[in-house]
Amino acid sequence: MELQIDDSVLVKDYINGNEKALEVLINRHNQRISSFIYSKVLDRDVSEDIFQDTFIKVIKTLKKGNYSEEGKFLPWVMRIAHNLVIDHFRRNKRMPMFEGNDDFNIFSVIGDDKLNVEKQLIKDQIDSDLSVLVEELPEDQKEVLVMRIYRDMSFKEISENTGVSINTALGRMRYALINLRKVIEKNNIVLTN
Amino acid sequence: MEKIYSENPNKCKLAKASPETIKFLIGYSNSLQIIEHNNVQFENNLN
Incomplete structure (x- = not known):
């Protein structure tokens, strides 16, 4: 049978420098x-934070x-935890935390739609590769493709602008692709990006 | 009328702080020193 050391003994040991206690x-x-x-x-992360803060207070x-x-280590720690829980709710009442749900996520509204640096570099590389490939196309096809894609005509x-029928322009675009x-x-x- | 007790389940579930949190607390305790000078206590964190 394993002998359990009393809390009060462990507390004394700890105060005397035994960190293991x-x-x-x-x-x-x-x-x-x-x-x-x-x-x-009712939140795992908040619970973890409060547990940590409780023991930081205990340690200090x-x-x-x-x-x-007075031989009442656990009730003392529970009281600290209880006070920190109250602090947590007070804080949340003053500054409620907004959490998105499945239908609405705040970050989709305030999010930055710019590409990050890596993706921007890849995009620039692809654009540059593509412009070299476009240069390889026959002149009439290249002309239509540039007007359609790069000038958005x-x-x-x-x-x-080219003096050909719409059908011809469409055909040139098709062959260009x-x-x-x-x-x-x-x-x-x-x-691909 | 019959009372359905299962409708209001006990919200008190068993939870445990993660080993990382405990490791942090032990590390914190190890690094924390209380220095007293002129009856004033100072916290010193030797990280």
Whole structure:
């Protein structure tokens, strides 16, 4: 049978410099204190934070010699935890934490839609590779593709500018894309972000 | 009328602080020193 050292003895040991005694105390009461905190806040992360803050207070009080030993270590720690739980709710009342749900996430509204540096570099590389490939196209196809993609012109505008019918412009665009794909496949070029 | 007790389950679930938190607390305790000077206590964290 394993003999359990009393809390009061462990507290004394800890005050006298035995750091191992604290570990025993924390592990011994971990579940009771954590469950107590969790039953109030119902959030694992907040519960973990309050548990940590509770023992930081315990450690400071014991090391400063401000703890009066009356053989009631656990109720004392529970009282600290209880006060910290109250502090947590007071703080949240003053400054409620907004949490998004499945339908609405605040970060989708305030989020930055710019690409990060890595993705921007990849995009620049792809754009530059693509412009080299476009240069390989026959002149008439290149002309239509540039007008459509880079200048965002409609096929009606392209037709007016090049002096060909809309159908011809559409056909040139189609062949431009087919030829681009062929070059990309032939040279095993990867153009994905 | 019959009372359905299962509708209001006990919210007190068993929870445990993670080993990381305990490790942190032990580390914190090890590094914390209380220095007293002129009846004033100072916290010194030797990290």
